[in-house]
Amino acid sequence: MNKTGWIIYNGNLPGNKFFDFAQMLQEAATRKNSHTKIYKNTELLALLDSDQLQILNQLPNALPDYVLFTDKDLYLAKQFELLGVPVFNSARAIEISDDKIATYQRLAYSQLPIPKTIIAPKIFIRNTNYPSFPDLETVINTLGIPMIVKEAFGSFGEQVYLIRTLEELRNKIDELQGKPFMFQEFIKSSFGKDIRIQVVGNQVVAAMKRQAIDDFRANVTAGGTMEAYEPSEPEKKLAIQATKSIQADFAGVDLLFGPNEQPLVCEINSNAHIRNLLECTGINTADYIIDYTLEQISEDK
Known part of the structure; x- marks a missing residue:
């Protein structure tokens, strides 16, 4: 039987990039014969009562086989988990990724290279x-x-x-x-430049190098440029280890160019947008995320 899914994005933020991410996932799911619905997080109210947990306006038997979160509403994600619905990424991964201090603590605990x-x-x-x-x-x-x-x-x-x-x-x-x-x-050696590596499961599926003209930050949204990048094996290994350190199923991992070209983890994004990666590399990460999700829920049954 084909699996059904819900894709949730933040309904309270300006612009269409959040909805665009959800649409990319929905289109990928359709290619795999998985029917999905897109919801704003503001459309789904989590009810807590002494004898029940519920998503209001949704019958229990109408809940999906899986939920894909492109949002950081970890309480809503946790509600689905308590209702027995597999969530990707998990509430715990969202929580750690959203808090950069918690992220660096997990990276340091895992003995992965980070800026001091x-x-x-x-x-x-x-x-x-x-x-x-x-x-x-x-x-x-x-x-x-x-x-x-x-x-x-x-x-x-x-x-x-x-x-x-x-x-x-x-x-x-x-x-x-x-x-x-x-x-x-x-990290002076990485002034205005970094690497974004997209990890899904145990593999690196795409990567790009970002570079700013006159800013120490390399983010494309801040005016940086991007180009396709082939990460080295140490960079791939580090990105996968970083993703696992926060218990994420998939993530966009940002690496800095450390002294002597040693990669350092800068950030892990549990809901990294993938449009720029597609435009830069031609690789649609959404297909990998859907394949991974459907494989995971099939193994859990």
């Missing part, structure tokens, strides 16, 4: 009268200047700041009070 990172102490309430600073002397002695300050939550290269002076550092910390963030070693 210091987690800023948590400040719960912004206090402009009495700004609280961590031990900046130790931070600078450990990481050097310039350095990167990176918020735990953010997308498209935003919420990432290149800090060049102590004064800039103090101002940025004051600005970020109340938000989780980290201090990170600046």
Whole structure:
């Protein structure tokens, strides 16, 4: 029997790139004879009661065989899991990927190469009268200047700041009070360039090199260019290991060019958009994601 699926994207964000990702997955599923429906996360309300968990306006026997998440609504993802529906990526993978501090902790625990990172102490309430600073002397002695300050939550290269002076550092910390963030070693050898590698299951399916003209960040949405890239075996291995470290089924892994060309993990995106990869490489990652998903749910039955 052909499998049915739901594809969920964020219904509260501007632009059509999120819906476009969902459509790419739907078209790939159709090619595999799997019927899917696309939903905004705002259309699906998770009900919790003393004797039931439910998706409102959906009969229990109408739930799909699988759910593909292109969103970060981890509570909705968890609701489906508790209802027995396989979710790709899992709520746990979404949770770790969405939080860059949690991501780096998992990478460090797995002993994978990353820029040296210091987690800023948590400040719960912004206090402009009495700004609280961590031990900046130790931070600078450990990481050097310039350095990167990176918020735990953010997308498209935003919420990432290149800090060049102590004064800039103090101002940025004051600005970020109340938000989780980290201090990170600046990888000069990767200024304005990185690699995006798409992993599905145990394989690398596509990759591109991104380069900015006048920005330390290489994100295409921030004006960077892209070209098809053939990753080395160490880069492929690292991308797969990074994906597994956050328990993801598929992910877009960003690698930096470290000193002596040693790759370093910069970021892992559990819901990485794949349109740019298709336009750059001609490879439609959606087909690989659907093949992997259908294979997994077939093995689970």
